[in-house]
Amino acid sequence: MAKIHPFKAVRPTRDKVSLVASRSYQSYTQSEREARLDYNPFSFLHIVNPGYRYHKEISGKERYGLVRNRYLEFKEDGTFVQDESPCFYIYRVVNREKRVFTGIVAAASTEDYKNNVIKKHEDTIEYREQIFKDYLKTVGFNAEPVLLTYPDSDVISNILKKYTNTRAEFEFTTTYRDTHYLWLVEDQNDIKAIQDEFTQMEAIYIADGHHRSASSYLLSEDCENDASVKESYQSFMSYLIPESELCISEFNRLVKDLNGLSKEQFLLKLDQMYRIENRGHEWYKPSKKHHFSMYLDGEFYSLYLRKTHYNFTNSLSELDTHILYITILKPILGITDLRNDDRIDYGYDKHNVIEMKNRIDSGEFAVGFGLVPVNVDEMKRISDEGLVMPPKSTYIEPKLRSGVTIYEF
Template sequence: MAKIIPFKAVRPTRDKVSLVASRSYQSYTQAEREARLDYNPYSFLHIVNPGYKYDKEISGKERYQLVKNRYSEFKEDNVFIQDDLASFYIYKIVDRDRQVFNGIVAAASVEDYKNDIIKKHEDTIETREIIFKDYLKTVGFNAEPVLLTYPDNESLTEIINNVQKERAEFEFTTTYRDTHYLWKIDTKDELNAIIQAFAQMQTLYIADGHHRSSSSLLLQDDLKSKTSKPTGNETYNYFMSFLIPESELKLHEFNRLIKDLNGLTKEEFLIQLDAMYRIENRGLMPYKPSKKHHFSMYLDSEFYSLYLRKPNYKFKTSLDKLDAQLLYKTILKPILGIDDLRSNNRIDYLSGKRDIVNLKSKVDSGEFKVGFGMIPATIDQMKAIADDGLKMPPKSTYIEPKLRSGVTIYEF
C-alpha cells in the first residue's frame, strides 16, 4: 500500500513564480547561468549558487550554510510564502512539442522506499548519497521533487481533470517555450480521495531521482536518531515527489560517446565487432535504429548499422534485454575496455532527445572517436528490471517531464 500525503509547500508568489523557477543548475551553460544571475534577482539560481554574490566559488559545508541563508532571505522578502494548509498540488506541463504531462506533487513515504513499495531501477553512488544528505540536513528544504510513476488510475484522472477546470494558481511559460500550470487541492474530501487512490496501489516506481530518494533515507536515519520520541509523522519521514501516470511518462535513450578504440585500429575494431553484429556501412546519411537490439554507430565520418547476431547472445534476465546493457556487455566492456561505466572518463553520454546529428558533431570535432545510438527503453522494461531487483547501467534513460526548481519546496 503506497502512502502519499499532502504537505504545506513553500511557493513563490504568483507575480514572481516565472522569475524564480529555474532548470537544474547543471543544465545551464556558464554564460546562461551568469546572464540569469546578473539580470534576474529572483532566480532560484541565486539560492543554489550563493557564492555568486561574493564572486567566489564556494563548496562543501560553507556552501550549504550560504544556501540556507539565501533561502531565508527569499522568505524574509516574501518572495516565498508557505501555504497554511497541507495540500496536494496538481502540476501540468505543456512542452514546446505540445506533449502534455499531468501529475500530483505530494510527499511520498521514506518507509515505502525502504520497503521496496517504491521501486528503483538504477544504482546509486554512496558518496553522492552522503553529500546530498548532508546538504539537505543543513539547508532544511528540498526544491526538486523525485519523479514517481503509477499505473493509470481513473479516479485520479477524474480528480485532475476536474481541478484543471478552475483557474490555475500558477501559469507561466519558460524561455524553452514550456508552459507550466499549478493548482492547489486542500479540501478534505479531495485530499482523502487522492490518499485512498494511492493506498490501493501495491507499487510505485522511481522514474527519475534515485539519489534524492536514497539520500532521504539517510536523512531519516540521521534525524530520527536525534529525535527523543519520534512519532513517525516528522517531515523527514517523507520526500517531495511528482507522481505521474505511466501513460504520460516519456522515455528517451542516452547515446554513448567513446574517446578512443582501446588501442585498436579501425579495421581491428570492426573485425572484433563482426563476431557479435552484422555490420552495414550506411555512409554519410545519418542513421538511427528502429528496433530493439539494433544500434547505430558513427565512426571515421561514416554511419553504420549494427544488427545483433542473436544466437551469440543469451537473454537470461530482464536486464539482459535492455539495449544499454547489451551494448555494455558486447562492445563497451569486452572490446573497448570500459568496465566501470560510472567512473571511466573515456565514455560520455548524449540525450537521445537531441538529434543524431549532435552525436556526429561530437565525433567530428575530434573529442570522441566513436558514437553509438539506440532506441529508448520502454516503461515495461523499466518496471520489469525494478521488479526483478536488478539495476540498469547509468544513463540508460532520459526521462520527461523535467520540473523547474523552486516552484514547490518541501521543508524538513
C-alpha cells in the same frame, strides 16, 4: 500499498513565480547562470549559489549554511509564502512540442522507500547520498521533487481533470517555451480519494531522482530516534505522474578511441556478435530493440545483434544499454567503468545524432552508438527483479523547475 501525503508547500507569490523558477543548477552554462544572477534578483539560483554575491565559489558545510540564509531571506522578503493548510499540488507541463505532462506534487514515504514499495532501477553512489543528506539537514528544505511513476488510474485522472479545467494558481512560460501550470487540491474529499487510490497500488517506481530519495531516506534514519525532529523528515517531496505520460529518451554513447584497434580490426571483432550493414552517409537511427546505429570514420552502420550468439537470462540481459556494454564497450573498447572512464561520453535528445556525428567528425571521438529508448515496462521489470540498469540508460521527462513548490523539514 503506497502512502502519499499532502503538505504545506512554501511557494513564490503569483507575481514572481516565473522569475523564481529555475532549471537545475548544472543545466546552465556559466554565462547563462551569470546572466540570471546578474539581472534577476528573484531567481532560485541565488539560493543554491549563495557565494555569487561575494564573487567566490563556496563549498561544503559553509555553502549549506549560506543556502539556508538565502532561503530565509526569500521568506522574510515575502518572495516565498507557506500555504496555511496541507495540499496536493497538480503540476502540468506543456513542452514546446505540445506534449502534456500532468502529475501530483506530494510527500512520499521514506518507509515505502525502505520497504521497496517505492522501487529503484539505478545504483546510487554512497558518498553522494551522504553529501546530499547533510545538505538537506542543514538547509531544511527540498525544492526539487523526485519523479515517481504510477499505474494509470481513472479515479486520479478524473480528479486531475476537474482541477485542470479551472484557472490555474500559477501559469508561466519559460525561455525554453515550456508552459508550467499549478493547481491546489485543498478539498479533503479529493485528497482522501487520491490517497485511497494510491493505497491500492502495490508499488510505484522512481523514474528520476534516485540520489535524492536515497538521501531523504538516510536523513529519516538519522532523525528516527530524535524526539525533537518533526514528522516531515519521514517523507520527501515527489512528483507522481501516470506511466502513460512518462517520456523516456535514449542516451547515445561516444568513445574517444578504438582501444588500439584499426578500423578493420574493430569491424571484424564486431562481426562476431553483430550483423553489420554499411549505410554510408545515410542518417540512420535504430527502430527495434537489439538494433544499434554506429557512426565511424564518416559513415553510418546498422548493427543487428546475432541472437544465436547471446544468452538472454533476465530483464537486464535484454536491456540494450547492457547488451552494448557486454558485447562492445567492455570486451572490445576496454570501457569497464561507465561512470568514471573519461574515454566515454553520453548525449541525449532528438538532435543528438547530429551532435554525435559532429563530435566524431571533429576528431574529439572515434565512434558513436545510437540506441532505441528504454520503455516503461522494461524499467519496471528491472526494478521488480531487483536489478540495476547501466548508468545513463534513460533520459526521462518531464523536468520540473526548482523553487515552484518547496517541501520544508
